Amino acid sequence: FDEEIKMVTNIVRQLNLGRNAGSVTVLVNSQMQNNIDLVDDNSVQITTPMYAIAYNTTSSQCASCRTAWFDNSQTKISDRPLLMELINKTLMEFDAPSESLAGIPSKNFIWFDFGSLRPAPTDRKSKRRYEDFKWRLRYEHRDVNVFIATLNKEDFKDLLSRDENWIQMGMGSDSADMESVDLMNKITQTPQVFQYGDCRRQKSSNEIYEGYLTPGYKQYWVMYPRHFIKSYSIDLRFKAEKTRLRVCVDRFPIPENNEKHCNEAQEDGGEVKFTITDPCRGKSFESCPGIHVSIGLSPQAIKAVSAGSVCKGAAIATLFARSGARVVIADVNPNSMRDVAFECARVSPGALKPLQVVVDLRRDVDMERLIQTTITEFGKLDILVNNVGLCYSSHIDDDDYIEKQRATFELNVQPMIQLTQLSVDHLSRTKGSIINISSISGVKPAMVIMFTKCMAVELGGKGIRVNSVCPGYTRTEGANNATGLTGEALNGYYNEVAKRQYPIGRVGEPMDQANAVAYLASSNANFMTGTILNVDGGYLANK
Structure with a gap:
């Protein structure tokens, strides 16, 4: 548990938290109890499916200190289907307020486990329930980048979308320092989501999202199939007010890895346009990949x-x-x-x-x-x-x-x-x-x-x-x-x-x-x- 505390503390202290920058929630694998200390900005008590040590806080000190002082003797959930159900319910609560927004922040979920969970169920009823919640985590919450930090990779192999999202635990405090910095690098690459909530009902009439780009930095964005599954054509247009943008678009993460998928504005304030035709043709909801975008200014050395x-x-x-x-x-x-x-x-x-x-x-x-x-x-x-x-x-x-x-x-x-x-x-x-x-x-x-x-x-x-x-x-x-x-x-x-x-x-x-x-x-x-x-x-x- 000390290694976990150190990694959580390292991560939250490096995050640029703030009302317009980001927040952090720390949960433990126990069902929510009556925590009178957990309140929102209006002093209204917060209830969550899982026990929350800190909830949507912009204070790195709050998140790290509460993690360090938490009594980990709390009753732990060892049933996999139940824990998966609670994780899905918790993520749905984060999704609800953002459905109507054109752009929403990136979300990262870091799951620490030290052998408290039982193996995946084998009986028919529990297995079907477990597979259902696993499907939801992978596809309904596709915008959440899930990292799993465990002692044994094999125990969670079925939940890993990518091998690099597994973090080896049990290697000591020095390893926790190295892993937390590496994890921070990966977190910064998790894309923000742009979306058109009425996609299934009507055509978009030039939905616009205005944002800010720090010079010298890139932003990663993605649109997931639930927002274009019925679309025949998608036009994406990008421009900056007083400078030139370099935009890369691909159906896979880190689109700038392929220079052929990148375009740069020809003048300050110029527009960069991409058209994607039949984005999900011949594919199902599960197999249709997202549309990934990286946005930056002219590259420097x-x-x-x-x-x-x-x-x-x-x-x-x-x-x-x-x-x-x-x-x-x-x-x-x-x-x-x-x-x-x-x-x-x-x-x-x-x-x-x-x-x-x-x-x-x-x-x-x-x-x-x-x-x-x-x-x-x-x-x-x-x-x-x-x-x-x-x-x-x-x-x-x-x-x-x-x-x-x-x-x-x-x-x-x-x-x-x-x-x-x-x-x-x-x-x-x-x-x-x-x-x-x-x-x-x-x-x-x-x-x-x-x-x-x-x-x-x-x-x-x-x-x-x-x-x-x-x-x-x-x-x-x-x-x-x-x-x-x-x-x-x-x-x-x-x-x-x-x-x-x-x-x-x-x-x-x-x-x-x-x-x-x-x-x-x-x-x-x-x-x-x-x-x-x-x-x-x-x-x-x-x-």
Whole structure:
């Protein structure tokens, strides 16, 4: 239960809750009891089919605190058909007020289970009842994105619409941090619903929905078959008042994955139009797919960073954000990543929030997820910065020399190679750039530099430039901690190092490296590939 509390708390605290932004409801698998503390804005007591800890609240503190303090010894529902019935009734209550609206917010349902439910029924009556409620959940509530967090995937396989909607529980609190960030990325892709409530009775006379689009962000929308099941033709028209829209329409989620399904307005305020003919021809209500739409402004540069967030990677991400780029931050530590993300949003001209992806670069599946999440969110990749560093001081006659060299390769070199391979197809479409962060001495730089030169030759024909930045001694948090010094003693140490080894008279700062990366990624460096750029304050020249 602690893992569940932590994940719920992480999610609600990251959500942008507010009267015009979103709300959260926390239910437990117990039938509603007389909860006198659960009231609406008019102090009227709320009753729901299931026991509600928090209901439709815009307060993240309320939702997280009530979850943490809830007495989970309450009687649990173990009967699957009964629980499915109550879930359907609860979702119907959320549907009722929105039937007459042209556009309604996205809805996500996260179901946590720790083995309290009995297996699916096998007797004929209970099985028919269970299958009926399962059908309703999948088709009558198609606008609800259902995530299932359990110990065992097989117990809920029949309820999963997509494998990626299953969340592995029971892996500890660190896993809860990673899973909650990953889940947030998926929640933001759940489409809002546009609808025409009178579809079954009369033709629409240009039903209009007016909304707002934040610069640099996309919105996902969908229309489900219940609103066009009898239609012969659907015209969808989109336009922005003072800028150009880029709209993608497909019968499957994330329509921008196929460029053929995307159109862009030719002028500010211009219209983008799509016509869908016979949308459900030859299909039933269950088999007819929805009409998915993504709406955004003209795309900006996308940057993926495989970096530690508390050193040079943070400066690189912040500098790109300041230039207006859409930034992706990847780190194993969600706390430090949040700090960098906050700073990126603060300096971004459009207050653009970076995409945060928790990854362990020793895991193949995490690296694959990083690139796929970037493409899913933005539709393309322009720049890949491989910036990960773990330095071991060792000598050939040390007992643990081999172990340290193996660890250095696994965390410093292997991820660079794999992320490069995973990105090639995407970067070839954008004629993008790869920048590998190395160093001016050691075994790791030799491998990184040679890989950079080999890739520059191999990928040049695809229009991809590959360069490397080799920093000198840089004043990062990790370097500070390694000295064991603080305050004036730390400043004195850096001054002494600079005096002895750096002609420029100081050691490096993270922004020195970030400026070099930004230059190599820019159009000013279009004729540079295979370049090893030493940013070392004259250290090598002084040797």
